[in-house]
Amino acid sequence: MSDKTDSDVSEVFAHDHEQVVYCRDEETGLKAIIAIHNTLLGPGLGGTRFFPYASEHDALTDVLRLSRGMSYKNALAGLDHGGGKAVIIGDPAELKSEALLRAYGRFVQSLNGRYYTACDVGTYVQDMDIVSRESEFVTGRSMEAGGAGDSSVLTAYGVFQGMRASVEYLWGSPSLAGKRVGISGVGKVGRYLVGHLIEDGASIVATDPYEGAIQWLRDNYAQVDIVPSTEELVAAEMDVYAPCALGGALDDDTVATLSAKIVCGAANNQLAHPGVEKQLEARGILYAPDYLVNAGGVIQVADEIGGAGSPGGHSHGFDFERAKRRASGIFDTTMRIYALAAEEGVPPSVAADRLAERRMRDVGRLRGVYLP
Numbered sequence: 001m002s003d004k005t006d007s008d009v010s011e012v013f014a015h016d017h018e019q020v021v022y023c024r025d026e027e028t029g030l031k032a033i034i035a036i037h038n039t040l041l042g043p044g045l046g047g048t049r050f051f052p053y054a055s056e057h058d059a060l061t062d063v064l065r066l067s068r069g070m071s072y073k074n075a076l077a078g079l080d081h082g083g084g085k086a087v088i089i090g091d092p093a094e095l096k097s098e099a100l101l102r103a104y105g106r107f108v109q110s111l112n113g114r115y116y117t118a119c120d121v122g123t124y125v126q127d128m129d130i131v132s133r134e135s136e137f138v139t140g141r142s143m144e145a146g147g148a149g150d151s152s153v154l155t156a157y158g159v160f161q162g163m164r165a166s167v168e169y170l171w172g173s174p175s176l177a178g179k180r181v182g183i184s185g186v187g188k189v190g191r192y193l194v195g196h197l198i199e200d201g202a203s204i205v206a207t208d209p210y211e212g213a214i215q216w217l218r219d220n221y222a223q224v225d226i227v228p229s230t231e232e233l234v235a236a237e238m239d240v241y242a243p244c245a246l247g248g249a250l251d252d253d254t255v256a257t258l259s260a261k262i263v264c265g266a267a268n269n270q271l272a273h274p275g276v277e278k279q280l281e282a283r284g285i286l287y288a289p290d291y292l293v294n295a296g297g298v299i300q301v302a303d304e305i306g307g308a309g310s311p312g313g314h315s316h317g318f319d320f321e322r323a324k325r326r327a328s329g330i331f332d333t334t335m336r337i338y339a340l341a342a343e344e345g346v347p348p349s350v351a352a353d354r355l356a357e358r359r360m361r362d363v364g365r366l367r368g369v370y371l372p
Helices: 006-013 056-076 098-110 125-131 152-171 188-199 211-220 230-235 252-257 276-282 296-306 320-328 330-344 348-368
Strands: 019-025 030-038 044-051 082-089 115-119 180-184 203-207 240-243
Touching (some): 019 098, 030 044, 030 056, 030 098, 044 056, 044 125, 056 296, 098 125, 115 296, 152 330, 180 188, 180 230, 320 330, 330 348
Parallel strands (some): 044 082
Protein backbone atom coordinates (compact mmCIF):
# COMPACT_ATOMS: atom_id res chain seq x y z
CA MET A 1 0.00 0.00 0.00
CA SER A 2 1.44 3.31 -1.01
CA ASP A 3 0.39 5.18 2.14
CA LYS A 4 2.17 2.87 4.54
CA THR A 5 3.88 5.03 7.17
CA ASP A 6 7.11 4.75 9.11
CA SER A 7 5.09 4.31 12.30
CA ASP A 8 3.26 1.35 10.70
CA VAL A 9 6.58 -0.25 9.82
CA SER A 10 7.92 0.35 13.34
CA GLU A 11 4.82 -1.26 14.82
CA VAL A 12 5.30 -4.38 12.70
CA PHE A 13 8.86 -4.82 13.84
CA ALA A 14 7.87 -4.23 17.47
CA HIS A 15 5.89 -7.47 17.29
CA ASP A 16 7.09 -11.07 17.10
CA HIS A 17 5.44 -11.83 13.77
CA GLU A 18 7.21 -13.80 11.06
CA GLN A 19 5.68 -12.01 8.11
CA VAL A 20 3.30 -9.14 7.36
CA VAL A 21 2.11 -8.66 3.79
CA TYR A 22 0.37 -5.58 2.40
CA CYS A 23 -1.87 -6.34 -0.56
CA ARG A 24 -3.31 -3.83 -3.01
CA ASP A 25 -5.22 -4.05 -6.27
CA GLU A 26 -6.33 -0.65 -7.51
CA GLU A 27 -8.82 -1.88 -10.11
CA THR A 28 -10.96 -3.75 -7.55
CA GLY A 29 -10.27 -1.43 -4.62
CA LEU A 30 -8.61 -4.22 -2.63
CA LYS A 31 -6.54 -3.07 0.33
CA ALA A 32 -5.63 -5.90 2.66
CA ILE A 33 -3.05 -6.98 5.22
CA ILE A 34 -2.09 -10.60 5.87
CA ALA A 35 -0.20 -11.27 9.10
CA ILE A 36 1.53 -14.55 9.89
CA HIS A 37 2.42 -14.64 13.57
CA ASN A 38 4.31 -17.94 13.57
CA THR A 39 4.52 -21.27 11.80
CA LEU A 40 6.07 -23.24 14.68
CA LEU A 41 3.32 -25.85 14.57
CA GLY A 42 2.49 -25.63 10.86
CA PRO A 43 1.12 -23.16 8.32
CA GLY A 44 -0.73 -20.19 9.74
CA LEU A 45 -4.51 -20.61 9.91
CA GLY A 46 -7.01 -17.83 10.56
CA GLY A 47 -9.93 -16.03 8.98
CA THR A 48 -10.24 -12.97 6.76
CA ARG A 49 -11.98 -10.01 8.39
CA PHE A 50 -13.67 -7.52 6.03
CA PHE A 51 -14.20 -4.33 8.03
CA PRO A 52 -14.38 -0.54 7.50
CA TYR A 53 -11.38 0.40 9.62
CA ALA A 54 -10.97 4.10 10.34
CA SER A 55 -7.32 3.93 9.25
CA GLU A 56 -4.63 1.56 8.02
CA HIS A 57 -3.04 1.88 11.43
CA ASP A 58 -6.19 0.49 13.05
CA ALA A 59 -6.29 -2.34 10.52
CA LEU A 60 -2.64 -3.19 11.16
CA THR A 61 -3.12 -3.15 14.92
CA ASP A 62 -6.10 -5.47 14.60
CA VAL A 63 -4.50 -7.99 12.26
CA LEU A 64 -1.36 -8.22 14.41
CA ARG A 65 -3.43 -8.82 17.54
CA LEU A 66 -5.76 -11.30 15.86
CA SER A 67 -3.01 -13.34 14.19
CA ARG A 68 -1.13 -13.66 17.48
CA GLY A 69 -4.34 -14.82 19.11
CA MET A 70 -4.70 -17.51 16.43
CA SER A 71 -1.29 -18.94 17.33
CA TYR A 72 -2.50 -19.49 20.87
CA LYS A 73 -5.94 -20.73 19.82
CA ASN A 74 -4.55 -23.29 17.37
CA ALA A 75 -1.89 -24.45 19.81
CA LEU A 76 -4.34 -24.95 22.66
CA ALA A 77 -6.78 -26.76 20.35
CA GLY A 78 -4.05 -29.29 19.55
CA LEU A 79 -3.91 -28.35 15.86
CA ASP A 80 -0.80 -28.54 13.72
CA HIS A 81 -1.24 -24.94 12.62
CA GLY A 82 0.39 -21.67 13.48
CA GLY A 83 -1.31 -18.32 13.74
CA GLY A 84 -2.35 -16.15 10.82
CA LYS A 85 -5.05 -13.61 10.05
CA ALA A 86 -6.02 -11.21 7.29
CA VAL A 87 -8.02 -8.02 7.13
CA ILE A 88 -9.59 -6.37 4.08
CA ILE A 89 -10.12 -2.65 4.63
CA GLY A 90 -13.51 -1.28 3.63
CA ASP A 91 -17.24 -1.68 4.02
CA PRO A 92 -18.12 -5.13 2.63
CA ALA A 93 -21.63 -3.92 1.76
CA GLU A 94 -20.11 -1.40 -0.65
CA LEU A 95 -16.76 -2.86 -1.69
CA LYS A 96 -17.13 -6.63 -1.79
CA SER A 97 -17.18 -8.12 -5.30
CA GLU A 98 -16.16 -11.30 -7.07
CA ALA A 99 -13.21 -9.52 -8.66
CA LEU A 100 -11.96 -8.17 -5.32
CA LEU A 101 -12.24 -11.55 -3.61
CA ARG A 102 -10.44 -13.26 -6.47
CA ALA A 103 -7.69 -10.62 -6.39
CA TYR A 104 -7.35 -11.30 -2.68
CA GLY A 105 -7.20 -15.04 -3.39
CA ARG A 106 -4.20 -14.51 -5.65
CA PHE A 107 -2.34 -12.79 -2.82
CA VAL A 108 -3.14 -15.72 -0.51
CA GLN A 109 -1.90 -18.13 -3.20
CA SER A 110 1.35 -16.15 -3.54
CA LEU A 111 2.25 -17.14 0.04
CA ASN A 112 2.43 -20.75 -1.20
CA GLY A 113 0.75 -22.39 1.77
CA ARG A 114 2.29 -20.41 4.62
CA TYR A 115 -1.20 -19.09 5.36
CA TYR A 116 -4.63 -20.75 5.08
CA THR A 117 -7.59 -18.40 5.17
CA ALA A 118 -11.22 -18.87 6.22
CA CYS A 119 -14.29 -16.83 7.21
CA ASP A 120 -14.39 -14.12 9.82
CA VAL A 121 -16.38 -10.94 10.48
CA GLY A 122 -17.69 -9.65 7.15
CA THR A 123 -16.91 -12.81 5.15
CA TYR A 124 -18.96 -15.94 4.60
CA VAL A 125 -18.65 -19.43 3.15
CA GLN A 126 -19.80 -18.16 -0.25
CA ASP A 127 -16.93 -15.65 -0.20
CA MET A 128 -14.44 -18.43 0.56
CA ASP A 129 -15.80 -20.34 -2.42
CA ILE A 130 -14.84 -17.38 -4.61
CA VAL A 131 -11.42 -16.90 -2.99
CA SER A 132 -10.73 -20.62 -3.51
CA ARG A 133 -11.07 -20.18 -7.28
CA GLU A 134 -7.72 -18.40 -7.14
CA SER A 135 -6.07 -20.15 -4.20
CA GLU A 136 -5.80 -23.72 -2.99
CA PHE A 137 -5.08 -22.49 0.56
CA VAL A 138 -8.67 -21.73 1.54
CA THR A 139 -10.89 -23.49 4.06
CA GLY A 140 -14.36 -22.83 5.47
CA ARG A 141 -15.91 -23.27 2.03
CA SER A 142 -19.53 -24.28 1.47
CA MET A 143 -20.50 -27.93 1.51
CA GLU A 144 -21.49 -27.60 -2.15
CA ALA A 145 -17.86 -26.70 -2.87
CA GLY A 146 -16.59 -29.65 -0.84
CA GLY A 147 -15.96 -27.65 2.33
CA ALA A 148 -17.01 -27.74 5.97
CA GLY A 149 -19.79 -25.18 5.73
CA ASP A 150 -20.75 -22.82 8.54
CA SER A 151 -18.06 -23.03 11.25
CA SER A 152 -20.27 -21.26 13.80
CA VAL A 153 -21.98 -24.62 14.41
CA LEU A 154 -18.95 -26.12 16.15
CA THR A 155 -17.89 -22.78 17.60
CA ALA A 156 -21.12 -22.74 19.61
CA TYR A 157 -20.72 -26.42 20.49
CA GLY A 158 -17.21 -25.79 21.82
CA VAL A 159 -18.39 -22.83 23.93
CA PHE A 160 -21.10 -25.07 25.35
CA GLN A 161 -18.48 -27.69 26.27
CA GLY A 162 -16.35 -25.02 27.96
CA MET A 163 -19.42 -23.83 29.86
CA ARG A 164 -20.22 -27.38 30.99
CA ALA A 165 -16.65 -27.77 32.27
CA SER A 166 -16.83 -24.42 34.08
CA VAL A 167 -20.07 -25.36 35.81
CA GLU A 168 -18.64 -28.72 36.85
CA TYR A 169 -15.47 -27.10 38.19
CA LEU A 170 -17.42 -24.57 40.25
CA TRP A 171 -20.51 -26.52 41.30
CA GLY A 172 -19.66 -30.18 40.82
CA SER A 173 -21.96 -31.08 37.92
CA PRO A 174 -21.60 -30.41 34.18
CA SER A 175 -25.33 -29.78 33.74
CA LEU A 176 -26.66 -26.28 33.02
CA ALA A 177 -30.12 -27.34 34.21
CA GLY A 178 -31.56 -24.70 36.51
CA LYS A 179 -28.77 -22.22 35.74
CA ARG A 180 -29.44 -18.72 34.41
CA VAL A 181 -27.27 -17.77 31.42
CA GLY A 182 -26.96 -14.26 30.00
CA ILE A 183 -26.00 -14.09 26.31
CA SER A 184 -24.84 -10.88 24.67
CA GLY A 185 -25.15 -11.42 20.91
CA VAL A 186 -27.42 -14.03 19.34
CA GLY A 187 -26.01 -13.92 15.83
CA LYS A 188 -24.37 -16.80 14.00
CA VAL A 189 -22.77 -18.39 17.08
CA GLY A 190 -25.10 -17.16 19.81
CA ARG A 191 -28.22 -18.65 18.26
CA TYR A 192 -26.68 -22.14 18.19
CA LEU A 193 -25.53 -21.70 21.79
CA VAL A 194 -29.10 -20.85 22.82
CA GLY A 195 -30.25 -24.19 21.39
CA HIS A 196 -27.66 -26.19 23.35
CA LEU A 197 -28.51 -24.39 26.60
CA ILE A 198 -32.29 -24.75 26.25
CA GLU A 199 -31.86 -28.45 25.51
CA ASP A 200 -29.72 -28.79 28.67
CA GLY A 201 -32.37 -27.12 30.84
CA ALA A 202 -30.90 -23.64 31.33
CA SER A 203 -32.93 -20.44 31.42
CA ILE A 204 -31.68 -17.57 29.27
CA VAL A 205 -31.71 -13.79 29.22
CA ALA A 206 -30.29 -12.27 26.04
CA THR A 207 -29.71 -9.12 24.04
CA ASP A 208 -28.58 -8.15 20.55
CA PRO A 209 -28.41 -4.73 18.85
CA TYR A 210 -29.92 -6.09 15.63
CA GLU A 211 -33.69 -6.39 15.54
CA GLY A 212 -33.47 -9.26 13.06
CA ALA A 213 -31.57 -11.40 15.57
CA ILE A 214 -34.06 -10.56 18.32
CA GLN A 215 -37.01 -11.41 16.07
CA TRP A 216 -35.41 -14.75 15.23
CA LEU A 217 -35.11 -15.42 18.95
CA ARG A 218 -38.78 -14.55 19.53
CA ASP A 219 -39.85 -16.80 16.66
CA ASN A 220 -37.74 -19.80 17.71
CA TYR A 221 -37.26 -19.58 21.48
CA ALA A 222 -40.13 -17.63 23.02
CA GLN A 223 -39.05 -18.74 26.51
CA VAL A 224 -35.89 -16.60 26.31
CA ASP A 225 -36.11 -13.30 28.21
CA ILE A 226 -34.97 -10.34 26.11
CA VAL A 227 -33.47 -7.09 27.40
CA PRO A 228 -32.79 -4.05 25.19
CA SER A 229 -29.09 -3.48 25.92
CA THR A 230 -25.88 -5.11 27.05
CA GLU A 231 -25.80 -2.74 30.05
CA GLU A 232 -29.15 -4.08 31.25
CA LEU A 233 -28.05 -7.65 30.57
CA VAL A 234 -24.86 -7.24 32.60
CA ALA A 235 -26.92 -5.85 35.49
CA ALA A 236 -29.33 -8.80 35.42
CA GLU A 237 -29.17 -11.74 37.84
CA MET A 238 -27.42 -14.70 36.23
CA ASP A 239 -25.09 -17.61 36.95
CA VAL A 240 -23.14 -17.51 33.68
CA TYR A 241 -22.35 -14.59 31.39
CA ALA A 242 -21.65 -15.41 27.72
CA PRO A 243 -20.25 -12.53 25.63
CA CYS A 244 -20.85 -13.61 22.03
CA ALA A 245 -20.55 -10.32 20.15
CA LEU A 246 -17.60 -7.93 19.85
CA GLY A 247 -14.29 -7.99 21.70
CA GLY A 248 -13.48 -5.93 24.78
CA ALA A 249 -16.69 -7.04 26.49
CA LEU A 250 -15.04 -7.36 29.90
CA ASP A 251 -14.04 -3.90 31.04
CA ASP A 252 -13.76 -2.42 34.54
CA ASP A 253 -17.41 -1.39 34.78
CA THR A 254 -18.73 -4.73 33.51
CA VAL A 255 -16.62 -6.76 35.91
CA ALA A 256 -17.70 -4.57 38.83
CA THR A 257 -21.39 -5.02 37.92
CA LEU A 258 -21.58 -8.73 37.05
CA SER A 259 -23.54 -11.05 39.32
CA ALA A 260 -22.43 -14.10 37.29
CA LYS A 261 -19.91 -16.49 38.82
CA ILE A 262 -18.73 -17.72 35.41
CA VAL A 263 -17.83 -15.89 32.19
CA CYS A 264 -17.74 -18.18 29.17
CA GLY A 265 -18.57 -16.88 25.69
CA ALA A 266 -17.72 -16.96 22.00
CA ALA A 267 -16.42 -13.41 21.47
CA ASN A 268 -12.72 -12.98 20.70
CA ASN A 269 -10.43 -10.81 22.86
CA GLN A 270 -12.96 -10.36 25.66
CA LEU A 271 -10.55 -8.74 28.13
CA ALA A 272 -10.64 -4.99 27.44
CA HIS A 273 -7.13 -4.45 28.82
CA PRO A 274 -4.40 -6.27 30.77
CA GLY A 275 -5.35 -6.68 34.39
CA VAL A 276 -9.04 -7.44 33.86
CA GLU A 277 -8.31 -11.12 34.45
CA LYS A 278 -7.06 -10.22 37.95
CA GLN A 279 -10.21 -8.18 38.62
CA LEU A 280 -12.34 -11.18 37.66
CA GLU A 281 -10.36 -13.40 39.98
CA ALA A 282 -10.60 -10.88 42.84
CA ARG A 283 -14.39 -10.88 42.50
CA GLY A 284 -14.52 -14.67 42.52
CA ILE A 285 -15.62 -14.89 38.89
CA LEU A 286 -14.33 -17.91 36.95
CA TYR A 287 -13.19 -16.83 33.48
CA ALA A 288 -13.03 -19.39 30.65
CA PRO A 289 -10.36 -18.03 28.27
CA ASP A 290 -12.12 -17.05 25.05
CA TYR A 291 -9.59 -18.51 22.64
CA LEU A 292 -9.86 -21.84 24.45
CA VAL A 293 -13.64 -22.26 24.39
CA ASN A 294 -14.34 -20.68 20.98
CA ALA A 295 -11.90 -22.94 19.12
CA GLY A 296 -14.60 -25.26 17.75
CA GLY A 297 -14.81 -23.25 14.53
CA VAL A 298 -11.11 -23.45 13.78
CA ILE A 299 -11.18 -27.16 14.62
CA GLN A 300 -13.95 -27.52 12.03
CA VAL A 301 -12.12 -25.68 9.24
CA ALA A 302 -8.82 -27.43 10.09
CA ASP A 303 -10.53 -30.77 9.52
CA GLU A 304 -11.41 -29.56 6.03
CA ILE A 305 -7.70 -29.03 5.34
CA GLY A 306 -6.17 -32.21 6.66
CA GLY A 307 -8.54 -34.55 8.39
CA ALA A 308 -6.79 -34.53 11.73
CA GLY A 309 -6.34 -30.80 11.61
CA SER A 310 -2.80 -30.96 10.36
CA PRO A 311 -1.21 -30.22 7.00
CA GLY A 312 0.14 -33.75 6.90
CA GLY A 313 -3.12 -35.36 7.93
CA HIS A 314 -4.64 -37.96 5.63
CA SER A 315 -8.29 -37.30 4.92
CA HIS A 316 -11.06 -38.36 2.60
CA GLY A 317 -12.67 -34.96 2.96
CA PHE A 318 -14.33 -33.09 5.78
CA ASP A 319 -16.00 -35.26 8.41
CA PHE A 320 -18.34 -33.37 10.73
CA GLU A 321 -18.55 -36.12 13.35
CA ARG A 322 -14.75 -36.37 13.49
CA ALA A 323 -14.47 -32.60 13.94
CA LYS A 324 -17.23 -32.62 16.58
CA ARG A 325 -15.41 -35.32 18.56
CA ARG A 326 -12.32 -33.15 18.55
CA ALA A 327 -14.31 -30.07 19.60
CA SER A 328 -15.71 -32.14 22.50
CA GLY A 329 -12.16 -32.13 23.85
CA ILE A 330 -12.62 -28.45 24.77
CA PHE A 331 -14.35 -29.75 27.92
CA ASP A 332 -11.24 -31.65 29.06
CA THR A 333 -8.86 -28.85 28.08
CA THR A 334 -10.93 -26.34 30.04
CA MET A 335 -10.77 -28.55 33.13
CA ARG A 336 -7.03 -28.92 32.63
CA ILE A 337 -6.60 -25.13 32.44
CA TYR A 338 -8.52 -24.61 35.68
CA ALA A 339 -6.44 -27.27 37.44
CA LEU A 340 -3.20 -25.71 36.18
CA ALA A 341 -4.36 -22.24 37.25
CA ALA A 342 -5.09 -23.47 40.77
CA GLU A 343 -1.80 -25.37 40.96
CA GLU A 344 0.30 -22.40 39.82
CA GLY A 345 -1.74 -19.71 41.59
CA VAL A 346 -2.53 -17.73 38.44
CA PRO A 347 -5.74 -16.71 36.61
CA PRO A 348 -7.04 -19.22 34.01
CA SER A 349 -6.08 -16.87 31.14
CA VAL A 350 -2.44 -16.95 32.27
CA ALA A 351 -2.55 -20.74 32.64
CA ALA A 352 -3.99 -21.05 29.12
CA ASP A 353 -1.22 -18.85 27.70
CA ARG A 354 1.43 -20.96 29.43
CA LEU A 355 -0.01 -24.23 28.12
CA ALA A 356 -0.19 -22.89 24.56
CA GLU A 357 3.34 -21.49 24.73
CA ARG A 358 4.62 -24.79 26.10
CA ARG A 359 3.16 -26.69 23.15
CA MET A 360 4.52 -24.18 20.62
CA ARG A 361 7.95 -24.46 22.21
CA ASP A 362 8.06 -28.25 22.65
CA VAL A 363 6.54 -29.23 19.30
CA GLY A 364 8.08 -26.32 17.42
CA ARG A 365 11.50 -27.51 18.58
CA LEU A 366 11.04 -30.61 16.44
CA ARG A 367 11.40 -28.42 13.36
CA GLY A 368 15.10 -28.59 14.14
CA VAL A 369 15.02 -32.35 13.45
CA TYR A 370 16.04 -32.84 9.82
CA LEU A 371 13.58 -34.65 7.56
CA PRO A 372 14.90 -35.52 4.09
